[in-house]
Amino acid sequence: xxxxxxxxxxxxxxxxxxxxxxxxxxxxxxxxxxxxxxxxxxxxxxxxxxxxxxxxxxxxxxxxxxxxxxxxxxxxxxxxxxxxxxxxxxxxxxxxxxxxxxxxxxxxxxxxxxxxxxxxxxxxxxxxxxxxxxxxxxxxxxxxxxxxxxxxxxxxxxxxxxxxxxxxxxxxxxxxxxxxxxxxxxxxxxxxxxxxxxxxxxxxxxxxxxxxxxxxxxxxxxxxxxxxxxxxxxxxxxxxxxxxxxxxxxxxxxxxxxxxxxxxxxxxxxxxxxxxxxxxxxxxxxxxxxxxxxxxxxxxxxxxxxxxxxxxxxxxxxxxxxxxxxxxxxxxxxxxxxxxxxxxxxxxxxxxxxxxxxxxxxxxxxxxxxxxxxxxxxxxxxxxxxxxxxxxxxxxxxxxxxxxxxxxxx
Ligand code: ATP
Ligand code: MG
Numbered sequence: 001x002x003x004x005x006x007x008x009x010x011x012x013x014x015x016x017x018x019x020x021x022x023x024x025x026x027x028x029x030x031x032x033x034x035x036x037x038x039x040x041x042x043x044x045x046x047x048x049x050x051x052x053x054x055x056x057x058x059x060x061x062x063x064x065x066x067x068x069x070x071x072x073x074x075x076x077x078x079x080x081x082x083x084x085x086x087x088x089x090x091x092x093x094x095x096x097x098x099x100x101x102x103x104x105x106x107x108x109x110x111x112x113x114x115x116x117x118x119x120x121x122x123x124x125x126x127x128x129x130x131x132x133x134x135x136x137x138x139x140x141x142x143x144x145x146x147x148x149x150x151x152x153x154x155x156x157x158x159x160x161x162x163x164x165x166x167x168x169x170x171x172x173x174x175x176x177x178x179x180x181x182x183x184x185x186x187x188x189x190x191x192x193x194x195x196x197x198x199x200x201x202x203x204x205x206x207x208x209x210x211x212x213x214x215x216x217x218x219x220x221x222x223x224x225x226x227x228x229x230x231x232x233x234x235x236x237x238x239x240x241x242x243x244x245x246x247x248x249x250x251x252x253x254x255x256x257x258x259x260x261x262x263x264x265x266x267x268x269x270x271x272x273x274x275x276x277x278x279x280x281x282x283x284x285x286x287x288x289x290x291x292x293x294x295x296x297x298x299x300x301x302x303x304x305x306x307x308x309x310x311x312x313x314x315x316x317x318x319x320x321x322x323x324x325x326x327x328x329x330x331x332x333x334x335x336x337x338x339x340x341x342x343x344x345x346x347x348x349x350x351x352x353x354x355x356x357x358x359x360x361x362x363x364x365x366x367x368x369x370x371x372x373x374x375x376x377x378x379x380x381x382x383x384x385x386x387x388x389x390x391x392x393x394x395x396x397x398x399x400x401x402x403x404x405x406x407x408x409x410x
Pocket of ligand 1: 109202203204205206207208209210211227229230305306307308312313315316368
C-alpha cells in the first residue's frame with residue numbers, strides 16, 4: 001500500500017484529481033461465500049449509493065465480475081467522495097481508478113508513465129506491474145503486459161526499481177472494454193454492510209458512550225433505530241437537539257436513523273414520588289428498558305443496544321446490570337462492556353461524535369440523581385418498591401408510548 005501522503009497531494013491538486021474517474025471497492029470476503037455473497041454485495045451497493053447521495057456529482061454504482069465499481073459520471077470532489085466511502089461498513093479498501101481507452105499498447109505505456117508522474121512525485125520507489133486481461137482478445141497476455149510495461153516504466157524513470165515480492169507500488173492494469181489503472185488503496189472501515197444483520201434499538205443518550213455503542217453494532221451490519229428519553233423541562237431542548245445531532249452523525253455510517261423521542265417526565269416524577277431515592281436510577285433505567293423493548297418489538301428490532309460498561313457508574317455495576325437486564329426479554333447488546341472510559345473516548349474521537357457528546361447540556365437533571373445511589377441493588381427489594389407504582393404506571397407508560405415523537409436523522 002502506498003503512503004497516504006501521496007494521495008493527499010493528488011487530491012488537493014484539482015487538475016490531477018480529475019484523472020480519477022472511478023473507484024474499485026474492495027471488501028473482505030470471509031464469511032460471504034456462496035448464497036450470502038449477493039446479499040452482502042447488494043447491501044453494500046445500497047449503502048454506497050446512500051453515502052454518495054450527499055456528494056456533489058452523479059455516480060453509478062455497479063457490480064461486474066464479482067467486483068463493485070463506483071463510476072463518476074460528472075465532475076466530483078475527490079476528498080468528499082472518499083470521505084463518505086470511508087464510512088461505509090463492509091468496505092475494506094477504496095482504490096481510485098483511472099480509465100483509459102484502448103488506443104494501442106504504446107499509448108497505454110505512455111498513459112501509465114504519466115500516471116506515475118502524477119501520483120508519485122517522488123519516484124525512488126520499487127514497483128511491480130500486475131496485469132489482468134479480462135478481455136481475452138487483447139493482443140498481449142498478462143505476462144507480456146507485465147514485462148513490457150515494466151520496461152517502459154524503467155526507461156522513463158531509471159531511479160525506480162522492480163520488486164516482485166514487496167513493491168512499494170503495485171500497479172494494477174486491468175484490460176476490459178476500457179483499461180483500468182490503479183495502484184492506491186485508501187483503507188475502509190471494514191465490518192459488514194448495514195442491513196445484512198437485522199435491526200436493533202439503541203438507547204441513545206447525549207453522552208459519549210451510547211453513540212459509540214451504536215457505531216460498533218452498526219459496523220457488524222446491523223441497522224440502528226434509536227430511542228431517547230427526554231424529560232422536559234428537566235432536560236432542555238438543547239439536550240434533545242444534541243441527541244438528534246448524534247443520531248445524524250451515526251446516520252453518516254449506518255444509513256438513516258429513526259429516532260424515537262419519549263417524553264419521560266411523568267414517569268420520572270412518579271418514580272421520584274413513590275420510590276426510595278437511592279433506587280431512582282435503577283428503577284428509571286428499568287422503565288427505560290421496558291419502553292425501549294416495546295418500541296423495539298413494534299419496529300421489528302431484534303435486540304437492544306446500550307453504552308454500558310461494567311463499573312463505570314453505580315447503575316452499571318454487575319448487580320445493577322442484573323437488575324436492569326431482568327426486565328426485558330430481548331437480548332441487550334453492550335458492546336462497550338469491557339472498555340475503559342479512555343478507550344471509549346478514543347473511538348468517539350475517531351468516529352467524530354466526541355465533540356458533540358461533550359457539549360454541556362445536561363441529559364439528566366440533578367434532582368433525579370441521588371447522593372448515594374445503590375450500587376448493589378437487591379432484586380426483591382427493587383421489585384417490591386416498583387409495586388408502589390402499580391396504581392398509575394401502566395397508564396403513564398401507555399401515554400409515553402402514545403405521545404412519542406419520531407425523527408428521521410439522516
Ligand atoms: P452515555 O455516556 O452513553 O450517556 P452514561 O455513562 O451516561 O452513558 P448511564 O446514564 O448510566 O451512563 O446510561 C447507560 C446507558 O443507558 C447509556 O449508554 C444509554 O444507552 C442508556 N441511556 C441512559 N440515559 C438515556 C436516555 N435519556 N435516553 C436513552 N438512553 C439512555
Ligand atoms: Mg451519559
